[in-house]
Amino acid sequence: MVPTxxxxxxxxxxxxxxxxxxxxxxxxxxxxxxxxxxxTCDIERLDPAEPDLVIIMxxxxxxxxxxxxxxxxxxxxxxxxxxxxxxxxxxxCLGSQIMAKALGARVYKxxxxxxxxxxxxxxxxxxxxxxxxLDQSQCxxxxxxxxxxxxxxxxxxxxSSAMYPHQAFSYGKNALALQFHPEVTEVKLERWYARLVxxxxxxxxxxxxxxxxxxxxxxxxxxxxRCFFTDWLDEVAPGLLVKHQHALVDAG
Numbered sequence: 667m668v669p670t671x672x673x674x675x676x677x678x679x680x681x682x683x684x685x686x687x688x689x690x691x692x693x694x695x696x697x698x699x700x701x702x703x704x705x706t707c708d709i710e711r712l713d714p715a716e717p718d719l720v721i722i723m724x725x726x727x728x729x730x731x732x733x734x735x736x737x738x739x740x741x742x743x744x745x746x747x748x749x750x751x752x753x754x755x756x757x758x759c760l761g762s763q764i765m766a767k768a769l770g771a772r773v774y775k776x777x778x779x780x781x782x783x784x785x786x787x788x789x790x791x792x793x794x795x796x797x798x799x800l801d802q803s804q805c806x807x808x809x810x811x812x813x814x815x816x817x818x819x820x821x822x823x824x825x826s827s828a829m830y831p832h833q834a835f836s837y838g839k840n841a842l843a844l845q846f847h848p849e850v851t852e853v854k855l856e857r858w859y860a861r862l863v864x865x866x867x868x869x870x871x872x873x874x875x876x877x878x879x880x881x882x883x884x885x886x887x888x889x890x891x892r893c894f895f896t897d898w899l900d901e902v903a904p905g906l907l908v909k910h911q912h913a914l915v916d917a918g
Contacts, residue, residue, distance in 0.1 A: 672719070672906050676721045677702050679727065683759075710744075718903055722757045723759070759811050762834075774813065774815070775812060778869075781868070784827050787825060796894045800894050806883040808847040824836055833845045848887060852885070
């Protein structure tokens, strides 16, 4: 009997901001995530209760530009329904802003763009969660955003950076939103440089300095993100990784 593969859905807004090292973890356990390029699919037709896990990735648009990018309206409603169900959902950068908006919080342009590699300070509440693996004592994280959000009502702040106080929050037991990018890798960032060079210069960096920072911090972040993501999945979807991997071995 062929084992049932867990359903992992990824909402991707631009092709270069994909699952990154999250996908490495999933595929190492025989799980093939299904990717939806949000501007080209009917998100309103998707059932928020169907997948075992939803990950909403980043993108260059802002939540407040939903009238220009109508798919954002559908994503916000999807995230709202998903969180109301209490089912696992992870938001990265734009994904975190979509989750904040879905919970009724204000999302808006920040004072400056945070682009580059900066430490994230995980607070006392966050250190009791898998986010402890991404604390500044463990690694330096990648950032690429110019927007921010107010902390949603009922959410718990878990992490901050020197430039932006709202870097991570949880809502209930199974919803986690991260403003920063733990999933990036040194190799995949090359696609970002080619498309977002204006952001790099606006933040006072060069492509060469960004490469040097990625080379210095990338491997450590990749290792720590694996620890974070694996531990988080074990909490919100117990057995999802291990059970499927064992089923594949048994079936073989």
